[in-house]
Amino acid sequence: MTLHSYMADLVMTIVFVMFLIVEAQVPVSFTQNYLSSTDPNHIRVLNAGGSVDLVLDQYSASGFASKNKYLFGFIELQIKLVPGNSAGTVTAYYMASDTMQHDEIDFEFLGNVSGQPYSLQTNVYASGTGDREQRINLWFDPTADFHSYSLLWNKQQIIFLVDQTPIRVYMNSEDIGVPYLNQQPMGVYSSIWNGDQWATQGGSVKLDWTMAPFVASYQGFSIDACQVQNANTTPCIANTSNWWEYVDYQMLASRQINDLTWVRDNWLTYNYCADRRRFKTQAPECARNPL
Numbered sequence: 001m002t003l004h005s006y007m008a009d010l011v012m013t014i015v016f017v018m019f020l021i022v023e024a025q026v027p028v029s030f031t032q033n034y035l036s037s038t039d040p041n042h043i044r045v046l047n048a049g050g051s052v053d054l055v056l057d058q059y060s061a062s063g064f065a066s067k068n069k070y071l072f073g074f075i076e077l078q079i080k081l082v083p084g085n086s087a088g089t090v091t092a093y094y095m096a097s098d099t100m101q102h103d104e105i106d107f108e109f110l111g112n113v114s115g116q117p118y119s120l121q122t123n124v125y126a127s128g129t130g131d132r133e134q135r136i137n138l139w140f141d142p143t144a145d146f147h148s149y150s151l152l153w154n155k156q157q158i159i160f161l162v163d164q165t166p167i168r169v170y171m172n173s174e175d176i177g178v179p180y181l182n183q184q185p186m187g188v189y190s191s192i193w194n195g196d197q198w199a200t201q202g203g204s205v206k207l208d209w210t211m212a213p214f215v216a217s218y219q220g221f222s223i224d225a226c227q228v229q230n231a232n233t234t235p236c237i238a239n240t241s242n243w244w245e246y247v248d249y250q251m252l253a254s255r256q257i258n259d260l261t262w263v264r265d266n267w268l269t270y271n272y273c274a275d276r277r278r279f280k281t282q283a284p285e286c287a288r289n290p291l
């Protein structure tokens with residue numbers, strides 16, 4: 001090796017390491033992964049894409065969508081919900097396929113009157129069938145600060161997490177005839193809209209437009225998931241080298257089971273699995289899922 005090529009090598013290594021450091025420090029901007037679905041009055045892209053506000057007022061709801069579709073991975077957003085009187089508002093954050101046999105994984109934040117707790121409703125649609133709602137209250141005020149809401153999605157399970165605490169798990173129960181979300185690419189979406197027909201205290205409290213605009217804020221736009229290119233899902237299905245497929249992520253760790261038990265015992269307010277008025281027979285996956 002000549003001195004010259006050695007020096008060139010060294011420089012390349014230094015440049016590469018610097019790139020990694022910069023990469024680790026610079027937050028992913030909104031525009032890298034997402035597109036707005038509304039006009040600039042209803043979505044404000046701030047701090048060079050470091051944060052985004054979604055605005056709901058009398059004129060329009062608002063939302064954004066990922067540029068790409070994914071099959072398996074880790075999806076996360078940090079959200080600060082509408083402060084004050086948010087009754088009637090729904091802030092939804094979900095993944096969904098755009099097929100007839102709809103697949104969807106939902107977080108829905110249901111607003112409330114000032115001082116009353118937000119409800120976080122989750123749901124799973126697999127091959128067109130939903131009706132799997134669960135609701136929790138949160139152990140913090142979600143309007144005071146940003147908190148992380150994430151989904152870990154692999155071939156074995158889908159974990160819903162709030163600040164790294166699992167609040168729900170939907171296991172792959174295909175072996176007992178329950179459809180799982182492992183064929184269809186899904187986009188990532190968020191929106192804020194008027195859901196006052198049903199959202200707050202069963203629809204009895206309506207949205208108060210004199211409080212508009214209602215603003216939900218977002219940051220942390222990285223997506224660590226298998227991107228589906230040209231509708232070809234095979235590479236994502238066959239790929240076992242991604243971290244979220246590793247054995248450690250195929251079931252909950254014991255600490256996570258403790259956390260989930262704590263959520264179920266203290267914060268769960270509705271569970272479709274326990275609603276015998278609505279479902280005469282319990283859905284088969286209920287016996288399998290830890291919550």
Ligand SMILES: *[C@@H]1O[C@H](CO)[C@@H](O)[C@H](O)[C@H]1NC(C)=O
Nearest residue numbers: 110112116117119199200201
């Ligand atoms: C709103 O507050 C009421 C009263 O505390 C509570 O019963 C309800 O679950 C809360 N959430 C929603 C979305 O209505």
Ligand SMILES: *[C@@H]1O[C@H](CO)[C@@H](O)[C@H](O)[C@H]1NC(C)=O
Nearest residue numbers: 225226227235236239241242
């Ligand atoms: C597996 O997926 C990752 C991205 O998630 C990609 O970089 C890699 O090339 C894929 N490997 C195969 C064998 O498809």
